[in-house]
Amino acid sequence: MRRFSRFACIDWSGAVGEFPSGLALASIGPDGAPELIGPEKRWSRQAVLDWLLELADAGEDILIGLDLSLGFPFNDQGSFFPEWSDSPADARALWALVDELCADDRHLAANSFLAHPEARRHFRHAKGDVGDLFEGGIGRLREVERHQRVTKQANSWSCFNLVGAGQVGKSSLTGMRMMHRLSGRIPVWPFDPLPKRGPAIIEIYTTMAARAAGLPANTSKIRDAETLAQALAKFDAEAPSLLHRLDDHATDALLTSAWMRKASQNLALWNPELLTPEIAQTEGWTFGVI
Structure with missing residues (x-):
């Protein structure tokens, strides 16, 4: 090892x-x-x-x-952003798209991505400002998030939810900009x-x-x-x-x-049992969840 x-x-x-x-x-x-x-x-x-x-x-x-x-939900619908023709095929392409759309945002911010007319449809932005493709409830989950909620290993929020102290969407998008620039x-x-x-x-x-x-x-x-x-x-x-x-x-x-x-x-x-090669390239995985 x-x-x-x-x-x-x-x-x-x-x-x-x-x-x-x-x-x-x-x-x-x-x-x-x-x-x-x-x-x-x-x-x-x-x-x-x-x-x-x-x-x-x-x-x-x-x-x-x-x-x-480091990834968004993909496995549940076969796409990060259903109905968006430019939806990336894998996580690295997602990182590149976020950085491209946010090129003018200072300090590695990601406001421009969330303002994009296709991207914003998938997010809960604020009370009363919910995209028409936001799934509802807690929002779409990656396989690792779905699994950890069932096994009680953790209680992660959906990346598509931008409301509340536990939201992780904004931090994930800014982090994706950093990952692309690496x-x-x-x-x-x-x-x-x-x-x-x-x-x-x-x-x-x-x-x-x-x-x-x-x-x-x-x-x-x-x-x-x-x-x-x-x-x-x-x-x-x-x-x-x-x-x-x-x-x-x-x-x-x-x-x-x-x-x-x-x-x-x-x-x-x-070596998580549920981590397939496809999930490894699209959604990624949280280390420690088995």
Whole structure:
């Protein structure tokens, strides 16, 4: 099994502006404590992209978890966007389309995609502003999201729902712009085979790490050092000696990086039974869901 020497979690954000408060990045080595890393100011999405490109250039032996959806529902209807003639055939084409339509959006934002007359038909944008092809209820789900809801491994929202604190559509679209601009410089599982060396990217869901640490579903966010230390101990990780921020975005990144270090050694997590070759190229998969 592939072993990495470093693990990083990026708590992503699709919020408006250059420096979203929800962006946080933490990393951990083969032992010891996770650490927050970043610039003096808050992270920008472009700065995260630059950081990833540096890792690609260095060939660093690191597993990087992104807290966003790297694909949209496809398997249920055989299309990301039924009735749209330009609906992409796979995830990489989707990333390219999002970046193309949002070329004029600053800070890797994705407002132009959501404003496109064909794309907007598929989303719940706000109360009373629902596209005519939005499925209703919680919206369309990827196979990994449908499966994790049945097995209670997680409770992800539909990417097509843009309403509420748990919505992931905007963050996923901005993340897709970043993935396209990486231009294949870092392999992304399961779209790419796991490389024998160098960096690799996976999609993660930080709530899964919180649950694995024993935090109840209704209180999965950590905002104090004592609870963080107790949760990290579940993954044989020490508590950070110094924290320059202690909000739930920072603690999500810290805890999930430690979870990744342990979970990445579980062979079953790299081989989900429901992950078909087609799903691997269209919808992708959340690492940790089996």
